[in-house]
Amino acid sequence: MLHVLRHPLASHLMASLRDHATPPGEFRGLAHRLGLLLAMEATRDLPTQAATVTTPLENTAAQRLAHPLVVVPILRAGLGMVQPFIDLFPDVSVGYVGLERDHATAVAHSYYCKLPPLAGRTVVLVDPMLATGGSAAQALTLLKSHGASALRMVCVVSAPEGVATLHTSHPDVPVFTAAHDRGLNERKYILPGLGDFGDRLYGT
Numbered sequence: 686m687l688h689v690l691r692h693p694l695a696s697h698l699m700a701s702l703r704d705h706a707t708p709p710g711e712f713r714g715l716a717h718r719l720g721l722l723l724a725m726e727a728t729r730d731l732p733t734q735a736a737t738v739t740t741p742l743e744n745t746a747a748q749r750l751a752h753p754l755v756v757v758p759i760l761r762a763g764l765g766m767v768q769p770f771i772d773l774f775p776d777v778s779v780g781y782v783g784l785e786r787d788h789a790t791a792v793a794h795s796y797y798c799k800l801p802p803l804a805g806r807t808v809v810l811v812d813p814m815l816a817t818g819g820s821a822a823q824a825l826t827l828l829k830s831h832g833a834s835a836l837r838m839v840c841v842v843s844a845p846e847g848v849a850t851l852h853t854s855h856p857d858v859p860v861f862t863a864a865h866d867r868g869l870n871e872r873k874y875i876l877p878g879l880g881d882f883g884d885r886l887y888g889t
């Protein structure tokens with residue numbers, strides 16, 4: 686259920702995202718471009734339904750997306766992964782889940798939730814960092830309690846610990862990642878990782 690993005694451009698973008706000297710303006714652009722590649726990868730198997738269209742010359746069989754798509758970022762860092770989905774799927778609905786890790790315990794607490802209808806839709810949870818997996822597991826539980834059943838999770842960097850947590854708590858949810866890293870340090874930051882994604886994205 687773990688899909689690691691294999692693309693030379695993804696590797697190239699990851700190199701600059703990891704670089705501590707990359708300033709916020711450039712970091713945002715890189716995150717956007719990598720988000721586009723991840724969004725393409727994570728939606729590769731979306732169901733389609735048969736349609737007929739009339740070209741300037743004749744009728745022909747075609748395929749259209751079968752279900753509406755919903756993207757749900759975990760605030761705050763997940764916001765940086767929403768625009769790529771809007772660029773590719775202009776009609777996408779956007780929900781929001783606010784979770785923040787306690788700096789001492791690394792346990793996330795919820796501070797915001799605003800969701801569109803989720804039942805019968807493909808729901809993509811986006812959060813750039815899957816570290817312990819606590820935030821994503823909590824968000825997925827919340828989304829399921831609001832009716833979501835066709836879920837997938839997209840992140841930029843994952844740690845084995847986070848993937849294992851999701852595999853145990855939400856085995857039905859595939860994870861798409863641009864990089865699967867070595868592990869966590871004692872403060873539950875991903876190694877080698879790229880640091881605090883939210884801080885780097887927003888210059889805080």
Ligand code: PRP
Pocket residue numbers: 759760761762763784785786787791793812813814815816817818819820821847873881882883884
């Ligand atoms: C980061 C990140 C994830 C979470 C991952 O958010 O964006 O939401 O940590 O860690 P976990 O897998 O151990 O739960 P953070 O709590 O730093 O908040 P922010 O997005 O506001 O920066």
Ligand code: URA
Pocket residue numbers: 762814816873874875876878879880881882883
């Ligand atoms: N959140 C981040 O932003 N980075 C990490 O390495 C872990 C959690």
